[in-house]
Structures are given as C-alpha cells and as structure tokens.
Amino acid sequence: MNEQVILIPAGPDLSASLQTTVFRPNGPGPFPLLIINHGKDAGNPHLQQRERFIFMATAFVKRGYAVMVPMRQGFASSTGTYADHGCDMTANGRAQAADVLDAVAFAQSQDWIDADRIVIAGQSYGGLAAIALGTQAVPGVRGLINVAGGLRDDANDCNWRTELVRAFASYGDANKIPSLWLYGANDSLFSPALVARMYAAFVGNGGHARLHEFGAFKRDAHGMLASRDGEKIWWTETARFLRQVDMPTEQVYAVGPPPAPPKTDFAKVDDIAAVPYLSERGREAYREYLAKLTPRAFAVSPSGAWCWAEEGEDPDTRALATCAKKSKQPCQLYSVDDYVVWRGNSGAEAAGGALGGNGPTANP
Incomplete structure (x- = not known):
C-alpha cells in the first residue's frame, strides 16, 4: 500500500x-x-x-x-x-x-x-x-x-x-x-x-x-x-x-491485510470459564464481547486486565494497544472474530503478545 x-x-x-x-x-x-x-x-x-x-x-x-x-x-x-x-x-x-x-x-x-x-x-x-x-x-x-x-x-x-x-x-x-x-x-x-x-x-x-x-x-x-x-x-x-465513467475496475495487484492470528484448540470461543486471568467483572465483559460484531478481538493480561475492540480497522491491534496503556504485564490476544487464538502462558509471541493493558472496553 x-x-x-x-x-x-x-x-x-x-x-x-x-x-x-x-x-x-x-x-x-x-x-x-x-x-x-x-x-x-x-x-x-x-x-x-x-x-x-x-x-x-x-x-x-x-x-x-x-x-x-x-x-x-x-x-x-x-x-x-x-x-x-x-x-x-x-x-x-x-x-x-x-x-x-x-x-x-x-x-x-x-x-x-x-x-x-x-x-x-x-x-x-x-x-x-x-x-x-x-x-x-x-x-x-x-x-x-x-x-x-x-x-x-x-x-x-x-x-x-x-x-x-x-x-x-x-x-x-x-x-x-x-x-x-x-x-x-x-x-x-x-x-x-x-x-x-x-x-x-x-x-x-x-x-x-x-x-x-x-x-x-x-x-x-x-x-x-x-x-x-x-x-x-x-x-x-x-x-x-x-x-x-471509463475508470478501471479490474484487479491488477495483490494487496491484502496482514494474516490473522491462527486458530488454536484451547477452548471454544463461547466457553467463558476457559478465559484465563479474568475476574467476574472480566467474565461479564467477555460475555458482552461475544455479542459484538465481527471483526472483533479480546485481549487479556496476567494482571487481570482485559480489553475488547470491534469493527473498524485492526481490532486486534486496538485491543492490545488499549490494554497496554494500563497493565504493567504483557497482554495477549485471547479471541479474534469467532475463534480462540490463545496458546497458553508461554505463547505470547505466537498469540500476538504486546506490552500489557487494562480492563475498560475499547470501542472503535
């Protein structure tokens, strides 16, 4: 681009x-x-x-x-x-x-x-x-x-x-x-x-x-x-x-977004109890997140922080960035769209880890 x-x-x-x-x-x-x-x-x-x-x-x-x-x-x-x-x-x-x-x-x-x-x-x-x-x-x-x-x-x-x-x-x-x-x-x-x-x-x-x-x-x-x-x-x-109006319409270049984080078998996306680190308030937030529109992403931190983002550009990046503003521990993506990307505590890089964040939801 x-x-x-x-x-x-x-x-x-x-x-x-x-x-x-x-x-x-x-x-x-x-x-x-x-x-x-x-x-x-x-x-x-x-x-x-x-x-x-x-x-x-x-x-x-x-x-x-x-x-x-x-x-x-x-x-x-x-x-x-x-x-x-x-x-x-x-x-x-x-x-x-x-x-x-x-x-x-x-x-x-x-x-x-x-x-x-x-x-x-x-x-x-x-x-x-x-x-x-x-x-x-x-x-x-x-x-x-x-x-x-x-x-x-x-x-x-x-x-x-x-x-x-x-x-x-x-x-x-x-x-x-x-x-x-x-x-x-x-x-x-x-x-x-x-x-x-x-x-x-x-x-x-x-x-x-x-x-x-x-x-x-x-x-x-x-x-x-x-x-x-x-x-x-x-x-x-x-x-x-x-x-x-005689303007081009045929595709001539291969242009696309970065690849999405890969799906894992950690849990089903709607298994709220499986999401790590969350307090009861965090689990309520994840339940709310499951009703949001795709594209969407949910990030968590060992500190108990969480953040979601929906619609617009790069919700996974926005979820991690908002999370990173308030958490002193690394945040990782748990879910993207309709699937889980979490790889466990050691999978920060593979799951899209970034410096950590905090709990308020991130809307577009």
Whole structure:
C-alpha cells in the first residue's frame, strides 16, 4: 500500500496545510486517483483522528489507483480554521469542497498521478462536500461517489433536514459531474424518507445521479464504509459506476491485510470459564464481547486486565494497544472474530503478545 502522510497546501493563499494520507501501488505511475473525503465527529474537529478509509483504499490500490485521504482545514493535524456556516447546509458543503479542490489541484501537479482520471468519494459530511464540488466542471474529475452524504446539526433549532434538501436542490441545479449515491435503510442520521427527499431535489433540479439503497447494514449503515464487511455492499455498484465513467475496475495487484492470528484448540470461543486471568467483572465483559460484531478481538493480561475492540480497522491491534496503556504485564490476544487464538502462558509471541493493558472496553 506504500502508505505515507503528506501535507497539501490549501486555502485562498495556500497558507494552510491538509494532513493527507496517501496510498499507491509500486512503481512510478501515472496512476488513476481516488480522493476520499471524511465526515465530522461531534465536538472539536482538531481532536478528530486522521482518517485512512483502509478498506476502500485497499480495494482501489488493488485496481491500480493511487488514493488520497485529505483531512480538511481544522480537522486532525491539518492547519487552518474549520469553516462552520451553521444551519446553511449549502454553504457548508461548498466550503468543504474548496479544500477538496485544492487537493485535486495538488494531485494533478504530481507526475505519478493521471490528471485525467480522477474519482472523488465522500462519506457523511465528505459526501455532501463531494456533491457540492460537482457544481463545478473540474477537468479530469470523472465521477463522484456519495456514501451516506449529509450533515446533521441539532444546535440552535436548526431545521437541518429541510436545509439538506435545499442544499442538494441547489447542487443539482448547477451539477456538472455524474454521481453514485449509496445509502442504507438503517442509517442513524439519514432515514430513507430523508434520502428520498434529497435525491428527488437533486435530480429534479437537473442533477445527474443514480441512487442505490442497500438495505440494513449491521447496527448502523452510516458506518458501512468503515467496516471490513462493507466492500461486499459498495463494490458492485461502485464498479458499475466506474465503468460508466471509463475508470478501471479490474484487479491488477495483490494487496491484502496482514494474516490473522491462527486458530488454536484451547477452548471454544463461547466457553467463558476457559478465559484465563479474568475476574467476574472480566467474565461479564467477555460475555458482552461475544455479542459484538465481527471483526472483533479480546485481549487479556496476567494482571487481570482485559480489553475488547470491534469493527473498524485492526481490532486486534486496538485491543492490545488499549490494554497496554494500563497493565504493567504483557497482554495477549485471547479471541479474534469467532475463534480462540490463545496458546497458553508461554505463547505470547505466537498469540500476538504486546506490552500489557487494562480492563475498560475499547470501542472503535
């Protein structure tokens, strides 16, 4: 994946810097490009972690793309100021799109990027930004992928649903770039009824888009793109769209995650009494863990510490890392997904041992 983090100049005078994760195949290129745009967590955007969208990035690098994931101004370690236009969703989307346009301009100046073959995707607020960008005819940008796009704002009695519909109507009126929209039935932010209103407003005002509603996904379809299992949902429709805009879809590289820890015969995964070191509270936590979604991992320490992580990227690494923050003794993985990886007290290295941790659960 050749992952690296670079800084991209942004803003009216290019004085801001966007912390940007880059993935690319081996070789000099030029490669077609996917730019993925992130959403917004609650609270201070500077406290938001750098996004990688590793599952979507991997799928595209396999197919010969370079991938950029820019953190927009005011997010994570990017400089500049987060642009907040309150309940004016039209202005919010356009403000975020300005940073994406700066990322496009930077990418097109690089000799390892094919400046004429670019697709822009976005999740949640990033999806709104992508569709806002589509009001401009950007040379080289062939298509937009809107995954659960929108922005929720419950502050100051904001009628954000109506404002979102108004924003998409405005973007449809000026639309220059075709788009694919992906929304799930159990999205916690944007209900099917709201999605229908947004889509109707967009295409009713002249926007070029195709909506794919994929039904329920796990506990919340809004996080589908961050799930290891999400590719089964989004890739088929995405490949169809990519072919329509004359972008590559065939796999040309072998790219995959590190191998998972091997299964052992120590115990059945649901044998709670077999898990070593745990207090009664720890066994209650393991019982809770067994109801969590895969991918998941559970780590334990001789100190009695424990930690689990579910969904998202590398839950085994996250479980061990969180465990390691509070335990002075080594933590080991006990279970991954639906099987046990524990090899006993002497199997720390084989079972994925790391410096130890403590008991609170680790959610994504």
